[in-house]
Amino acid sequence: MKLRFLGAARQVTGSCYLLSANGVQLLVDCGMQQGEGAENGGSFPFRPSEISCLFLTHAHIDHSGLIPKLVKDGFNGQIITTGATADLVEIMLYDSAHIQEKDTEWKTKKALRQGKEQVFEPLYTTKDVEAAIPFFVKKRYGETGHLGKGFKYVFVDAGHILGSGSFVLWYQDSPAEKKIVFSGDIGKEGNPIIADPEHMTAADYVVMESTYGNRMHKGMKESIDELVEAIKVTFKRGGNVVMPTFAVGRTQDLLYILNGLVRDGRLPLMDVYVDSPLANEATRVYLSHSEYLEEDAEKLSAVVRGDALRLHFTASVEESQAINRIRSGAVIMAGSGMCEGGRVAHHLKHNLWRSECSIVFTGFQARGTLGRRIVDGASHVHVLGEEIAVKARVYTINGFSAHADQKELLGWLSSFESKPEVFIVHGEENVALDFEKLVQERLGLKTHVPHKGDEFDI
Protein backbone atom coordinates (compact mmCIF):
# COMPACT_ATOMS: atom_id res chain seq x y z
CA MET A 1 0.00 0.00 0.00
CA LYS A 2 1.14 3.51 -0.77
CA LEU A 3 0.28 6.49 1.40
CA ARG A 4 0.66 9.96 -0.08
CA PHE A 5 0.33 13.21 1.86
CA LEU A 6 -1.55 15.80 -0.17
CA GLY A 7 -2.40 18.37 2.49
CA ALA A 8 -2.10 19.36 6.16
CA ALA A 9 1.56 18.39 5.78
CA ARG A 10 3.65 20.76 7.88
CA GLN A 11 0.57 22.98 8.13
CA VAL A 12 -2.78 22.84 9.85
CA THR A 13 -5.34 23.07 7.08
CA GLY A 14 -6.15 21.19 3.86
CA SER A 15 -6.26 17.61 5.19
CA CYS A 16 -6.06 15.11 2.34
CA TYR A 17 -4.35 11.70 2.17
CA LEU A 18 -4.31 9.24 -0.70
CA LEU A 19 -4.05 5.48 -0.19
CA SER A 20 -3.50 3.13 -3.10
CA ALA A 21 -3.14 -0.65 -3.27
CA ASN A 22 -4.37 -3.50 -5.46
CA GLY A 23 -5.62 -1.04 -8.06
CA VAL A 24 -7.85 0.68 -5.49
CA GLN A 25 -7.44 4.35 -4.61
CA LEU A 26 -8.93 5.74 -1.42
CA LEU A 27 -8.94 9.25 -0.08
CA VAL A 28 -9.08 10.30 3.55
CA ASP A 29 -10.48 13.83 3.90
CA CYS A 30 -10.65 16.43 1.15
CA GLY A 31 -10.09 19.68 3.00
CA MET A 32 -9.74 23.25 2.00
CA GLN A 33 -6.60 25.20 2.78
CA GLN A 34 -7.18 28.32 4.85
CA GLY A 35 -5.10 31.36 5.71
CA GLU A 36 -1.95 32.74 4.10
CA GLY A 37 -0.96 31.29 0.74
CA ALA A 38 -4.05 29.07 0.56
CA GLU A 39 -4.19 27.29 -2.81
CA ASN A 40 -7.42 25.50 -3.55
CA GLY A 41 -8.06 26.27 -7.17
CA GLY A 42 -5.61 23.94 -8.94
CA SER A 43 -6.41 20.48 -10.22
CA PHE A 44 -6.10 17.53 -7.83
CA PRO A 45 -2.82 15.58 -7.98
CA PHE A 46 -4.82 12.43 -8.82
CA ARG A 47 -7.75 11.59 -11.09
CA PRO A 48 -10.94 12.11 -9.04
CA SER A 49 -12.76 9.60 -11.26
CA GLU A 50 -10.30 6.87 -10.15
CA ILE A 51 -10.98 7.28 -6.43
CA SER A 52 -13.42 4.67 -5.24
CA CYS A 53 -14.09 6.01 -1.73
CA LEU A 54 -13.54 9.16 0.24
CA PHE A 55 -13.55 8.72 4.01
CA LEU A 56 -14.40 11.89 5.88
CA THR A 57 -13.23 12.21 9.49
CA HIS A 58 -15.41 15.23 10.36
CA ALA A 59 -17.34 18.17 9.01
CA HIS A 60 -14.89 21.05 9.50
CA ILE A 61 -14.13 22.77 6.22
CA ASP A 62 -10.35 22.18 6.44
CA HIS A 63 -11.23 18.48 6.17
CA SER A 64 -14.28 18.61 3.89
CA GLY A 65 -14.18 21.90 1.98
CA LEU A 66 -13.10 20.58 -1.43
CA ILE A 67 -15.67 17.77 -1.69
CA PRO A 68 -17.91 19.63 -4.17
CA LYS A 69 -14.88 20.38 -6.33
CA LEU A 70 -13.87 16.70 -6.17
CA VAL A 71 -17.31 15.70 -7.45
CA LYS A 72 -17.29 18.47 -10.06
CA ASP A 73 -13.91 17.17 -11.26
CA GLY A 74 -15.21 13.64 -11.84
CA PHE A 75 -15.38 11.72 -8.54
CA ASN A 76 -18.31 9.31 -8.51
CA GLY A 77 -17.48 6.91 -5.69
CA GLN A 78 -18.82 6.84 -2.14
CA ILE A 79 -18.23 9.46 0.54
CA ILE A 80 -18.30 7.47 3.75
CA THR A 81 -18.68 9.14 7.13
CA THR A 82 -20.86 9.16 10.25
CA GLY A 83 -24.51 10.23 10.08
CA ALA A 84 -23.95 13.40 12.11
CA THR A 85 -20.94 14.39 9.99
CA ALA A 86 -22.96 13.91 6.81
CA ASP A 87 -25.70 16.19 8.16
CA LEU A 88 -23.26 18.81 9.41
CA VAL A 89 -21.12 18.82 6.30
CA GLU A 90 -24.12 19.39 4.09
CA ILE A 91 -24.93 22.72 5.74
CA MET A 92 -21.25 23.66 5.90
CA LEU A 93 -20.66 23.05 2.20
CA TYR A 94 -23.74 25.05 1.20
CA ASP A 95 -22.45 27.86 3.39
CA SER A 96 -18.98 27.60 1.85
CA ALA A 97 -20.39 27.67 -1.71
CA HIS A 98 -22.59 30.62 -0.84
CA ILE A 99 -19.62 32.59 0.55
CA GLN A 100 -17.60 31.85 -2.57
CA GLU A 101 -20.41 32.84 -4.91
CA LYS A 102 -20.85 36.15 -3.09
CA ASP A 103 -17.10 36.72 -2.94
CA THR A 104 -16.45 36.17 -6.63
CA GLU A 105 -19.51 38.22 -7.61
CA TRP A 106 -18.12 41.10 -5.55
CA LYS A 107 -14.63 40.72 -7.02
CA THR A 108 -16.02 40.66 -10.56
CA LYS A 109 -18.08 43.80 -9.93
CA LYS A 110 -15.08 45.53 -8.39
CA ALA A 111 -12.94 44.66 -11.43
CA LEU A 112 -15.64 45.99 -13.75
CA ARG A 113 -15.73 49.27 -11.85
CA GLN A 114 -11.97 49.51 -12.36
CA GLY A 115 -12.54 49.05 -16.08
CA LYS A 116 -11.20 45.48 -16.15
CA GLU A 117 -13.04 42.75 -18.02
CA GLN A 118 -12.25 40.04 -15.50
CA VAL A 119 -14.71 37.40 -14.36
CA PHE A 120 -13.93 35.56 -11.11
CA GLU A 121 -15.32 32.03 -10.75
CA PRO A 122 -16.10 30.37 -7.42
CA LEU A 123 -14.31 27.10 -6.64
CA TYR A 124 -17.76 25.55 -6.64
CA THR A 125 -21.37 26.66 -6.48
CA THR A 126 -24.40 25.62 -4.46
CA LYS A 127 -25.36 23.48 -7.48
CA ASP A 128 -22.06 21.57 -7.15
CA VAL A 129 -22.86 20.96 -3.46
CA GLU A 130 -26.27 19.67 -4.43
CA ALA A 131 -24.58 17.24 -6.82
CA ALA A 132 -22.23 15.97 -4.07
CA ILE A 133 -24.87 15.15 -1.43
CA PRO A 134 -26.13 11.86 -2.99
CA PHE A 135 -22.61 10.37 -2.72
CA PHE A 136 -22.71 10.29 1.09
CA VAL A 137 -22.98 6.95 2.86
CA LYS A 138 -23.64 7.08 6.61
CA LYS A 139 -22.02 4.75 9.15
CA ARG A 140 -22.26 4.51 12.91
CA TYR A 141 -19.24 4.53 15.20
CA GLY A 142 -17.96 0.98 15.48
CA GLU A 143 -19.87 -0.28 12.43
CA THR A 144 -17.42 -2.25 10.28
CA GLY A 145 -17.60 -1.68 6.53
CA HIS A 146 -16.10 -3.92 3.84
CA LEU A 147 -14.71 -2.71 0.55
CA GLY A 148 -13.59 -6.06 -0.90
CA LYS A 149 -10.00 -6.93 -1.82
CA GLY A 150 -9.18 -7.34 1.86
CA PHE A 151 -10.12 -3.78 2.88
CA LYS A 152 -12.31 -3.13 5.88
CA TYR A 153 -12.81 -0.01 7.94
CA VAL A 154 -14.48 1.54 10.95
CA PHE A 155 -14.92 4.98 12.49
CA VAL A 156 -14.30 5.43 16.21
CA ASP A 157 -15.31 8.50 18.22
CA ALA A 158 -12.63 11.22 18.05
CA GLY A 159 -14.50 13.46 20.53
CA HIS A 160 -13.74 16.64 18.57
CA ILE A 161 -17.15 17.81 17.30
CA LEU A 162 -20.47 16.06 16.78
CA GLY A 163 -19.92 12.98 14.62
CA SER A 164 -16.14 13.35 14.42
CA GLY A 165 -14.25 10.14 13.95
CA SER A 166 -10.84 8.59 13.76
CA PHE A 167 -10.74 6.45 10.66
CA VAL A 168 -9.36 2.91 10.91
CA LEU A 169 -8.50 0.86 7.83
CA TRP A 170 -7.37 -2.77 7.63
CA TYR A 171 -5.71 -3.93 4.44
CA GLN A 172 -4.07 -7.08 3.14
CA ASP A 173 -0.30 -6.84 2.91
CA SER A 174 0.09 -10.45 1.88
CA PRO A 175 0.07 -12.57 3.76
CA ALA A 176 -0.42 -10.34 6.78
CA GLU A 177 -3.24 -7.97 7.54
CA LYS A 178 -2.18 -4.45 8.48
CA LYS A 179 -3.98 -1.64 10.19
CA ILE A 180 -3.66 2.11 9.73
CA VAL A 181 -5.38 4.71 11.91
CA PHE A 182 -6.03 8.30 10.84
CA SER A 183 -6.63 10.22 14.04
CA GLY A 184 -8.71 12.98 12.44
CA ASP A 185 -8.88 15.93 14.81
CA ILE A 186 -8.64 14.61 18.35
CA GLY A 187 -10.94 16.24 20.86
CA LYS A 188 -10.25 17.49 24.30
CA GLU A 189 -11.25 15.42 27.25
CA GLY A 190 -14.13 16.75 29.33
CA ASN A 191 -16.03 18.50 26.55
CA PRO A 192 -19.42 19.36 28.05
CA ILE A 193 -21.48 18.12 25.12
CA ILE A 194 -19.78 15.21 23.39
CA ALA A 195 -17.93 12.13 24.57
CA ASP A 196 -14.17 11.93 25.16
CA PRO A 197 -11.98 10.64 22.33
CA GLU A 198 -11.83 6.88 22.17
CA HIS A 199 -8.39 5.35 22.66
CA MET A 200 -7.13 2.39 20.65
CA THR A 201 -4.53 -0.22 21.48
CA ALA A 202 -3.38 -1.64 18.16
CA ALA A 203 -2.19 -0.26 14.82
CA ASP A 204 0.76 -0.68 12.48
CA TYR A 205 0.64 2.95 11.37
CA VAL A 206 -0.90 6.09 12.82
CA VAL A 207 -1.40 9.35 10.93
CA MET A 208 -2.01 11.84 13.67
CA GLU A 209 -2.83 15.51 14.07
CA SER A 210 -0.59 17.83 16.07
CA THR A 211 -2.46 21.16 16.12
CA TYR A 212 -1.55 21.78 19.76
CA GLY A 213 1.46 19.46 19.79
CA ASN A 214 3.60 22.01 21.63
CA ARG A 215 1.06 23.57 23.95
CA MET A 216 -0.93 22.78 27.03
CA HIS A 217 -4.45 24.11 27.43
CA LYS A 218 -5.60 25.63 30.64
CA GLY A 219 -8.16 23.56 32.48
CA MET A 220 -11.88 23.99 31.86
CA LYS A 221 -12.45 25.50 35.32
CA GLU A 222 -9.72 28.07 34.86
CA SER A 223 -10.99 28.91 31.38
CA ILE A 224 -14.52 29.38 32.65
CA ASP A 225 -13.18 31.72 35.37
CA GLU A 226 -11.37 33.71 32.68
CA LEU A 227 -14.50 33.94 30.57
CA VAL A 228 -16.57 35.12 33.53
CA GLU A 229 -13.95 37.75 34.32
CA ALA A 230 -13.74 38.95 30.69
CA ILE A 231 -17.50 39.35 30.39
CA LYS A 232 -17.98 40.99 33.79
CA VAL A 233 -15.13 43.49 33.30
CA THR A 234 -16.29 44.36 29.78
CA PHE A 235 -19.89 44.97 30.83
CA LYS A 236 -18.65 47.13 33.72
CA ARG A 237 -16.66 49.23 31.26
CA GLY A 238 -19.78 49.64 29.14
CA GLY A 239 -18.73 47.53 26.18
CA ASN A 240 -19.67 44.42 24.24
CA VAL A 241 -17.94 41.06 24.09
CA VAL A 242 -17.30 39.81 20.56
CA MET A 243 -16.48 36.14 20.26
CA PRO A 244 -15.29 35.01 16.83
CA THR A 245 -16.69 31.52 16.96
CA PHE A 246 -16.60 28.41 14.83
CA ALA A 247 -20.20 27.71 13.95
CA VAL A 248 -19.93 23.99 14.44
CA GLY A 249 -18.79 22.74 17.81
CA ARG A 250 -17.55 25.77 19.66
CA THR A 251 -20.83 27.70 19.40
CA GLN A 252 -22.81 24.85 20.95
CA ASP A 253 -20.19 24.27 23.68
CA LEU A 254 -20.14 27.96 24.59
CA LEU A 255 -23.92 28.33 24.65
CA TYR A 256 -24.07 25.40 27.02
CA ILE A 257 -21.37 26.90 29.26
CA LEU A 258 -22.75 30.46 29.22
CA ASN A 259 -26.23 29.20 30.02
CA GLY A 260 -24.88 27.31 33.02
CA LEU A 261 -23.01 30.39 34.26
CA VAL A 262 -26.13 32.57 34.13
CA ARG A 263 -28.28 29.85 35.68
CA ASP A 264 -25.78 29.47 38.53
CA GLY A 265 -25.69 33.22 39.09
CA ARG A 266 -22.03 33.65 38.15
CA LEU A 267 -23.02 35.92 35.28
CA PRO A 268 -25.98 38.30 35.10
CA LEU A 269 -28.94 37.66 32.83
CA MET A 270 -27.59 38.82 29.50
CA ASP A 271 -28.26 38.99 25.80
CA VAL A 272 -26.30 36.52 23.71
CA TYR A 273 -26.47 36.94 19.96
CA VAL A 274 -25.57 34.02 17.74
CA ASP A 275 -25.15 35.96 14.54
CA SER A 276 -24.56 33.08 12.19
CA PRO A 277 -27.19 31.27 10.17
CA LEU A 278 -24.71 28.41 9.91
CA ALA A 279 -24.35 28.15 13.70
CA ASN A 280 -28.12 28.23 13.97
CA GLU A 281 -28.48 25.33 11.56
CA ALA A 282 -25.59 23.42 13.11
CA THR A 283 -27.24 23.74 16.53
CA ARG A 284 -30.36 22.18 15.02
CA VAL A 285 -28.27 19.28 13.69
CA TYR A 286 -26.73 18.82 17.16
CA LEU A 287 -30.20 18.64 18.67
CA SER A 288 -31.35 16.12 16.09
CA HIS A 289 -28.51 13.74 16.95
CA SER A 290 -28.97 13.21 20.66
CA GLU A 291 -27.49 9.71 20.22
CA TYR A 292 -24.07 11.41 19.84
CA LEU A 293 -24.50 13.73 22.83
CA GLU A 294 -23.48 13.15 26.41
CA GLU A 295 -26.44 12.46 28.63
CA ASP A 296 -26.59 15.77 30.41
CA ALA A 297 -26.00 17.60 27.14
CA GLU A 298 -29.58 16.80 26.24
CA LYS A 299 -30.15 19.93 28.25
CA LEU A 300 -28.79 21.71 25.18
CA SER A 301 -32.34 21.87 23.93
CA ALA A 302 -33.34 23.74 27.09
CA VAL A 303 -30.50 26.20 26.46
CA VAL A 304 -31.76 26.84 22.96
CA ARG A 305 -35.30 27.34 24.25
CA GLY A 306 -33.91 30.13 26.44
CA ASP A 307 -33.44 28.33 29.74
CA ALA A 308 -31.33 31.04 31.38
CA LEU A 309 -29.90 33.28 28.65
CA ARG A 310 -31.71 35.80 26.52
CA LEU A 311 -30.62 34.03 23.39
CA HIS A 312 -31.05 35.54 19.93
CA PHE A 313 -30.35 33.61 16.76
CA THR A 314 -30.21 36.21 14.02
CA ALA A 315 -31.04 35.15 10.51
CA SER A 316 -31.52 38.15 8.25
CA VAL A 317 -28.91 40.76 7.37
CA GLU A 318 -31.18 43.42 8.91
CA GLU A 319 -31.24 41.58 12.24
CA SER A 320 -27.48 41.25 12.05
CA GLN A 321 -27.00 44.95 11.33
CA ALA A 322 -29.29 45.86 14.22
CA ILE A 323 -26.69 44.35 16.59
CA ASN A 324 -24.27 47.05 15.47
CA ARG A 325 -26.38 49.62 17.29
CA ILE A 326 -25.92 47.92 20.66
CA ARG A 327 -23.28 49.80 22.63
CA SER A 328 -22.93 47.59 25.67
CA GLY A 329 -24.03 44.50 27.53
CA ALA A 330 -24.09 42.07 24.62
CA VAL A 331 -22.17 38.88 23.94
CA ILE A 332 -21.92 38.53 20.18
CA MET A 333 -20.90 35.19 18.73
CA ALA A 334 -20.28 35.14 15.01
CA GLY A 335 -18.14 33.40 12.44
CA SER A 336 -15.81 32.87 10.96
CA GLY A 337 -13.82 31.64 13.91
CA MET A 338 -10.55 32.95 12.47
CA CYS A 339 -12.19 36.26 11.39
CA GLU A 340 -11.69 35.47 7.73
CA GLY A 341 -14.97 36.70 6.27
CA GLY A 342 -18.38 36.05 7.77
CA ARG A 343 -20.50 38.33 9.90
CA VAL A 344 -17.88 38.69 12.64
CA ALA A 345 -16.08 41.17 10.37
CA HIS A 346 -18.92 43.67 10.87
CA HIS A 347 -18.86 43.22 14.62
CA LEU A 348 -15.09 43.71 14.70
CA LYS A 349 -15.49 46.89 12.66
CA HIS A 350 -17.98 48.24 15.22
CA ASN A 351 -16.29 47.07 18.41
CA LEU A 352 -12.56 46.53 17.84
CA TRP A 353 -11.66 50.24 18.03
CA ARG A 354 -13.60 50.78 21.29
CA SER A 355 -11.41 50.36 24.37
CA GLU A 356 -14.43 49.42 26.50
CA CYS A 357 -15.10 46.33 24.36
CA SER A 358 -13.43 42.92 24.34
CA ILE A 359 -12.66 40.32 21.74
CA VAL A 360 -12.58 36.83 23.20
CA PHE A 361 -10.88 34.16 21.10
CA THR A 362 -11.60 30.58 22.04
CA GLY A 363 -10.31 28.74 18.99
CA PHE A 364 -7.16 28.09 17.01
CA GLN A 365 -6.04 31.04 14.84
CA ALA A 366 -4.09 29.88 11.80
CA ARG A 367 -1.09 31.83 10.57
CA GLY A 368 -2.05 34.56 8.09
CA THR A 369 -5.61 35.02 9.32
CA LEU A 370 -7.07 38.25 10.68
CA GLY A 371 -7.74 36.50 13.98
CA ARG A 372 -4.06 35.57 14.29
CA ARG A 373 -2.97 39.17 13.61
CA ILE A 374 -5.25 40.45 16.38
CA VAL A 375 -4.09 37.75 18.81
CA ASP A 376 -0.45 38.56 17.93
CA GLY A 377 -1.01 42.16 19.03
CA ALA A 378 -1.41 44.18 15.81
CA SER A 379 -2.22 47.83 16.62
CA HIS A 380 -4.23 48.26 13.42
CA VAL A 381 -5.87 45.75 11.12
CA HIS A 382 -7.78 45.83 7.87
CA VAL A 383 -11.42 44.88 8.24
CA LEU A 384 -13.81 45.07 5.28
CA GLY A 385 -11.42 47.33 3.42
CA GLU A 386 -11.04 49.77 6.30
CA GLU A 387 -8.14 50.28 8.68
CA ILE A 388 -9.37 49.76 12.22
CA ALA A 389 -7.43 50.44 15.42
CA VAL A 390 -7.24 47.56 17.87
CA LYS A 391 -8.23 49.20 21.16
CA ALA A 392 -10.51 46.52 22.56
CA ARG A 393 -9.07 44.14 25.12
CA VAL A 394 -8.08 40.86 23.50
CA TYR A 395 -8.47 37.60 25.41
CA THR A 396 -7.32 34.20 24.23
CA ILE A 397 -8.98 31.48 26.26
CA ASN A 398 -7.77 28.14 24.99
CA GLY A 399 -9.37 25.81 27.51
CA PHE A 400 -12.53 25.62 25.39
CA SER A 401 -10.60 24.30 22.45
CA ALA A 402 -12.10 21.37 20.59
CA HIS A 403 -8.55 20.01 20.20
CA ALA A 404 -6.52 17.84 22.50
CA ASP A 405 -3.45 19.60 23.89
CA GLN A 406 0.07 18.18 23.97
CA LYS A 407 -0.52 16.01 27.01
CA GLU A 408 -3.79 14.63 25.65
CA LEU A 409 -2.28 13.95 22.20
CA LEU A 410 0.53 12.02 23.85
CA GLY A 411 -1.98 10.20 26.02
CA TRP A 412 -4.02 9.19 22.97
CA LEU A 413 -0.92 7.94 21.15
CA SER A 414 0.54 6.16 24.16
CA SER A 415 -2.53 3.92 24.40
CA PHE A 416 -1.28 2.03 21.32
CA GLU A 417 0.55 -0.97 22.73
CA SER A 418 1.70 -2.15 19.30
CA LYS A 419 4.45 0.50 18.81
CA PRO A 420 3.06 1.91 15.55
CA GLU A 421 5.01 4.00 13.08
CA VAL A 422 3.69 7.54 13.34
CA PHE A 423 3.14 10.19 10.67
CA ILE A 424 2.66 13.60 12.25
CA VAL A 425 0.43 15.98 10.30
CA HIS A 426 -2.05 18.81 10.81
CA GLY A 427 0.27 21.10 12.75
CA GLU A 428 2.39 24.11 11.90
CA GLU A 429 5.86 22.94 10.92
CA ASN A 430 7.68 23.88 14.12
CA VAL A 431 4.88 22.43 16.22
CA ALA A 432 4.86 19.13 14.31
CA LEU A 433 8.65 18.89 14.68
CA ASP A 434 8.50 19.65 18.42
CA PHE A 435 5.82 17.02 18.84
CA GLU A 436 7.85 14.51 16.85
CA LYS A 437 10.79 14.93 19.22
CA LEU A 438 8.51 14.35 22.18
CA VAL A 439 6.98 11.22 20.63
CA GLN A 440 10.46 9.81 20.01
CA GLU A 441 11.73 10.63 23.50
CA ARG A 442 8.69 9.64 25.52
CA LEU A 443 7.25 6.78 23.49
CA GLY A 444 10.25 5.62 21.48
CA LEU A 445 8.22 5.37 18.28
CA LYS A 446 9.45 5.67 14.70
CA THR A 447 8.14 8.98 13.34
CA HIS A 448 7.86 11.07 10.19
CA VAL A 449 6.79 14.65 9.59
CA PRO A 450 5.91 14.41 5.90
CA HIS A 451 6.15 17.19 3.38
CA LYS A 452 3.30 17.79 0.96
CA GLY A 453 3.57 15.26 -1.85
CA ASP A 454 5.67 12.74 0.11
CA GLU A 455 4.77 9.11 -0.48
CA PHE A 456 5.47 6.10 1.74
CA ASP A 457 5.21 2.37 1.28
CA ILE A 458 3.30 0.93 4.19
Ligand SMILES: [Zn+2]
Ligand atom coordinates in the same frame (compact mmCIF):
# COMPACT_ATOMS: atom_id res chain seq x y z
ZN1 LIG B 1 -11.70 20.08 13.13
